[in-house]
Amino acid sequence: MNFTAGFIAVDWGTTNRRAYxxxxxxxxxxxxxxxxxxxxxxAGEFPAAVAIIRERLGDLPMILAGMVGSNRGWVEAPYVPCPAGFGELASALRWAEPGRAAIVPGLSLLSEDRADVMRGEEVQLLGAVAAGSIPKDGLACHPGTHNKWVVLREGRIASFRTVMTGELFNDLKRGGILADWLGREVEVGDAFRAGVRQGLRGGAMGADLFSVRARILLGRARAEDASSFTSGLLIGADVHAGLADGDGPVTVIGRPELTRLYAAAIAEAGRTACEVDGEAAFLAGIVEIARRIS
Amino acid sequence: MNFTAGFIAVDWGTTNRRAYxxxxxxxxxxxxxxxxxxxxxxAGEFPAAVAIIRERLGDLPMILAGMVGSNRGWVEAPYVPCPAGFGELASALRWAEPGRAAIVPGLSLLSEDRADVMRGEEVQLLGAVAAGSIPKDGLACHPGTHNKWVVLREGRIASFRTVMTGELFNDLKRGGILADWLGREVEVGDAFRAGVRQGLRGGAMGADLFSVRARILLGRARAEDASSFTSGLLIGADVHAGLADGDGPVTVIGRPELTRLYAAAIAEAGRTACEVDGEAAFLAGIVEIARRIS
Known part of the structure; x- marks a missing residue:
């Protein structure tokens, strides 16, 4: 692939895509x-969807990452098992158009008692390492619909754990007994932190969630705090599980509106959190992959 | 209220009602x-909805229980705090029609760190005690959209805990990454029991749920087992939380298609479970309330 005239990077997820x-x-x-x-x-409409990207950004070679490489995407790029770094990703690229469009594979984790998959976050995480914005060894998390806790060792992804916190919050907003109360924007304040502290206890999620309703009915909590409290509860439970995967400071990488919530929850758990912008990390990761295949 | 010519008992929930x-x-x-x-x-249509019951079953006095006494029901019957038995319920009946239609109040629990509410299950639980079908002291559970774990002492409800397991399962069926796999009927078999064992470990629910998807994608589980496994996972986590509330055998009361799942999960946890039919218990409870106010 020849990048001298430039190229296009696409972060193509389930519900959105960004192209650069x-x-x-x-x-x-x-x-x-x-x-x-x-x-x-x-299915079958991906070539047309890709053509629109080139119409807007130029007739250039492309590197694509995210769900575009899943079995619902353009061309499936099979998962690469952990531990993995840029070397493994670059040598397992799947060419959707020979020499013109490469899809970055996702990562898998499979052991006796665990099974997990990731698509897209690996480029941001390894990109942040390449850019020097996160340490080569330590614990990181990437919040989103499916939050990822990632253990980095020597600049590679050693293992990871997915917690579908964002999806559970969306489920609760869509219907059921809490839905009417979850429309307000989540704010990092007393209600959020109280929810985080309850979530950090690692109790039964289904009981903690019902208590949100009971507290309002019995006058112990304000309906207008329910959204922030419930978000805190889910994120607190997520952080409780994730922090067990490693000591030391935690890098939180992704969209700023989500990283600030996780950074606040990690601080509430008594650990240090550093926020890193996911977009810059994605671009650093794609550039590193381009460099390795040029 | 005069019951010599008979009366009507109504178990009026959120989505259904049964009248006898x-x-x-x-x-x-x-x-x-x-x-x-x-x-x-x-709102305002309850008198007409009640008239339909009398058209079908006779122009008789009524005793009603369940969500019909909530702030979305016919007339609100304020919660009675625990501990409570038939005495407390009977003396806190709310008369929707003086001398002709009584609504049984729900129960509340409020302490420094817990808040909980129940409406309808209390009649079944105390009715089962009155009928001699469950012990006066011990742990019981009442599965449903919102499962209740109940500590009975001297024939009264001492405390309880709600786990919204049924609602979470419905949420997951309605949308999100597992929805396509959750349509099959849940069966008590190897997949269900494996889910229960994982849920009993008390891990992070959001991580356990995502692993259902990962296991299928990575060939570690069959898509056709996902519904039973996921149900087992949620019920196992519920049972993990609930069994901590008391020792000894557990009575599982309610609809047989749900009590058999909980009984299997409780057995998997190494405890003894006895199933009791909720409908018979409801009728026994309403008859006891009628006796006390006649």
């Missing part, structure tokens, strides 16, 4: 984001 | 069930 034109030196040019996530595109 | 004509001796006469739960009936 990058110069030969890795600098950031034009870009756009839209709601044409993988689930919006019918 | 009972004779002066407590024996069971005509009955019906329909989908006119509390959420289907607009």
């Amino acid at each position: 034109r990058l110069g030969a030196d890795g600098r950031h040019g034009a870009e756009f984001e839209d709601d044409q996530g993988v689930l919006s595109i019918a | 004509r009972l004779g002066a001796d407590g024996r069971h006469g005509a009955e019906f069930e329909d989908d006119q739960g509390v959420l289907s009936i607009a």
